[in-house]
Amino acid sequence: MTAQLLALDKVSVRYASRRSPAVGDVTLSIEPGRTLGIVGESGCGKSTLAKAVMGLVPVSMGSLHFLGRDITRMTPRQRLQAQIGMQIVFQDPQSSLDPRMRTRDLITEPLVIAGRPSAGVAESMADQVGLPRDALGSLPHELSGGQRQRIAIARALAASPQLLVLDEPTSALDLSVQAQILNLLMDLQREHRLGYLFISHDMAVIRHVADDVAVMFRGQIVEQGAAAEVLEAPRHIYSQELMRSALSGQATPAVESLT
Numbered sequence: 081m082t083a084q085l086l087a088l089d090k091v092s093v094r095y096a097s098r099r100s101p102a103v104g105d106v107t108l109s110i111e112p113g114r115t116l117g118i119v120g121e122s123g124c125g126k127s128t129l130a131k132a133v134m135g136l137v138p139v140s141m142g143s144l145h146f147l148g149r150d151i152t153r154m155t156p157r158q159r160l161q162a163q164i165g166m167q168i169v170f171q172d173p174q175s176s177l178d179p180r181m182r183t184r185d186l187i188t189e190p191l192v193i194a195g196r197p198s199a200g201v202a203e204s205m206a207d208q209v210g211l212p213r214d215a216l217g218s219l220p221h222e223l224s225g226g227q228r229q230r231i232a233i234a235r236a237l238a239a240s241p242q243l244l245v246l247d248e249p250t251s252a253l254d255l256s257v258q259a260q261i262l263n264l265l266m267d268l269q270r271e272h273r274l275g276y277l278f279i280s281h282d283m284a285v286i287r288h289v290a291d292d293v294a295v296m297f298r299g300q301i302v303e304q305g306a307a308a309e310v311l312e313a314p315r316h317i318y319s320q321e322l323m324r325s326a327l328s329g330q331a332t333p334a335v336e337s338l339t
């Protein structure tokens with residue numbers, strides 16, 4: 081078939097406590113070496129979509145294919161093996177990294193869980209992401225926010241993935257560190273032909289990284305296409321509002337103003 085890394089077909093996610101689905105009917109795909117940016121206001125379902133891709137929340141309808149295989153309804157053990165090539169980086173490394181684990185073990189843990197050899201991996205990953213080797217013996221709280229996010233990226237890369245899900249990977253960082261991490265991600269993408277599902281509420285970040293952009297509104301994708309088109313000439317009224325408020329430096333538009 082195609083060279084797609086990841087393909088979602090009409091994926092919905094429903095939380096038991098909510099009446100409407102948090103993610104509804106999402107269809108998208110990502111190819112090697114390309115970045116799909118997901119934008120949309122707080123609460124529109126971006127993180128839920130990321131979790132559904134990773135199998136961290138169950139999909140209620142639709143299907144996910146990774147490297148051509150249907151991973152939607154595998155057992156946890158099958159899925160762990162099938163999606164070792166897909167890893168996630170969360171927004172806040174402070175809460176996503178186990179505070180009791182040292183850097184070296186945080187980086188190699190995904191390999192250890194998957195029963196793969198991990199000798200020397202921590203050192204080579206530290207070099208790749210620009211972490212000093214003496215940080216390998218440190219606990220997360222002994223390092224800076226930027227260094228912690230480098231650990232999260234090193235951990236995600238340890239298993240030589242083809243796809244990274246990046247859920248606001250730079251939002252918790254100050255601006256100069258944000259630029260360093262974005263540049264690192266872009267270098268790694270070029271070097272390894274990684275596919276990125278890149279979630280951000282920051283339009284400037286999306287403009288910088290994305291080849292394609294999907295706009296989410298109330299759990300659904302209302303518009304998707306080439307980044308230049310969606311960002312410069314959005315067709316859907318919600319996307320237009322989103323771009324306008326980003327340009328004027330305001331917060332994302334109030335939902336009420338669009339309905």
Ligand SMILES: Nc1ncnc2c1ncn2[C@@H]1O[C@H](COP(=O)(O)OP(=O)(O)OP(=O)(O)O)[C@@H](O)[C@H]1O
Pocket residue numbers: 095096097098102120121122123124125126127128129281
């Ligand atoms: N575990 C959960 N149980 C029930 N509802 C949830 C759960 N997690 C998220 N939600 C709800 O699902 C909707 C989507 O949340 P989600 O975290 O995916 O949004 P988001 O787009 O990532 O927002 P943000 O930009 O603030 O991170 C929200 O209404 C949220 O309250």
Ligand SMILES: [Mg+2]
Pocket residue numbers: 126127128
């Ligand atoms: Mg989120």
